[in-house]
Amino acid sequence: MAPNTWQRWTSADIPDQRGRTALITGANTGLGFETAKLLAERGASVIMACRNADKAAGAAARITASVPDATVSTLRLDLASLASVREAAERIRADHSRLDLLINNAGGIRPRYAVTGDGFESTFATNHLGPFAFTGLVLDLLLAVPGSRVVTVSSIGHRRGAINFDDLHFAHGYRYTHAYFQSKLANLMFTYELDRRLSATGVSTVAVAAHPGNARTEFGREMPLPVRVLMRPRLRLLTWWLMQSPQKAALATVRAAVDPDVRGGEYYGPPGRAQYTGYPTRVTSTPLSHDAAAQRRLWQESERLTGVAYLLGEPVPGTRS
Template sequence: MTLSTRRRWTSAEIPGQRGRTAVITGANTGIGFETAKLLAEHGATVILACRNADKAAKAATAITASVPDSTVHTLQLDLASLASVRSAAERLRAEHPRLDLLINNAGGVRPRYTVTEDGFESTFATNHLGPFAFTGLILDRLLAVPGSRVVTVSSIGHRRGAIHFEDLHFTRRYRYTHAYFQAKLANLMFTYELHRRLAASGAPTVAVAAHPGNARTEFGREMPLPVRVLMRPRFRMITWWLMQSPQVAALAAVRAAVDPDVRGGEYYGPPGRAQFTGHPARVESSAASHVAAAQLRLWQESERLTGVAYPLSERARVAPS
């Protein structure tokens, strides 16, 4: 269901971003790259936080070639490794005393069961635990800036997800779809719980969620052959109703990050019945994503697994009624 009746939101709506600094994870390609480029075009200093340093450097070069007066930095960040997350956060904190935007865009799904060096199921680690830890480790740099935002990118797939607290890492039975949907539901529950804690502590930072719909990107490069084939640009005349360009898909996270009308705890993405394609509007997430007790339980488990505690007042951690 669409909650916003505003006219179609396009890149023309993006306000000037000069003087603002934005960190975008997974920004070397696809939606993350287009998000970074849009923010750079409007004056923001952008930091491309990516697993592959060479690809990040090439993406930075591409943005500066397209936007000659832009300021683009890179940061090596592997969200599947807590050691990398801590190292990246330490470097970022040393080089940037203040941050205006963090866009947790990076994600992925592994068709085959794999575990990280920390012993976590890879999809859950990359999509949720890594971003949870990274956000917590750099949050104080955002808390110092009025109007700062944490935007976390979820998916329409969250509607089919459930948090398997009894087996978060799918050690008993792994299905990549279940792992991905769980992780994307976790993104929303993290956003809502973070929003509640920020508001309770009186912080100037807000947490917002977004989803891109179905985008034609490299995201499906490890998926089964039929999915990879459908995502190829040559099939866009057939799949136009099912998938959209990364340029349009990126607008959801960008709107969540810069639209002055956005409020903490909101969710933005393509509207309509299926929410596959379209320019972003405020939308509603599943009922499961709003269960306060589950949000709190996931937060506490994420703290335990990552060893990261957020720099917010204790009163913000009281269990919701």
């Protein structure tokens, strides 16, 4: 049964998550923190995977202070470093035999051009290549759980994105908006291709995407001054139609992760044409995001760049997405 896209879905609709383990990247602040808190409140065992160990510990303490019986742990994970990705995956595999949810929430944007230690443009590395590699390295822990999910957080900015296969790392001219939009389009293409491959393999694990609309989070600290001004909480009475709280924005990710009616290859975010604010519903992405040939090419390039090969079959006609 398809989800009712017109029904208002709130935190009250989150099912009991006791007995489930959820790993959330970038969980120390903003949307990731709110996602972790909502799942912990419903009884999930939450792993907060973050770049900064001290900030992760502080965020975990804030959750346990408000949810005294919460089970929360932390994991150091820097998605811009393949070495860190592999180290974090090894630790998870050593400490856990299964994962019910992997939520690829962490993301970033670099106003100035930067290259990681692996030689990748930083935004593309953090937002796509790192999550691609980490998902592949822990995927078998998800495959061990019937009905497990991989949720990847994209953005309405994907609408302005294009995958520049001739210059994925912007070596020949960098605009931070183009880099960000490319990475968010890549998130969707990865989700759809992953879900098809999961379906072709015959497993019940699914891949789903979500986007928060426009949220007032620390993410905006890297944005130009006019955008930072608009994101200020003191202006919320004027910008209620444009910006929403991180608590409300996180519901799209949570719905994609736990709503029992969600199906593989779907995409969740605020409703309406603009999709800026509102309670989450099933939404659509651009035709470019559904280009199967481009998805396969991006997948192959991602495997080549990261050195992480998924043990999944090639998608076939008639599979999901």
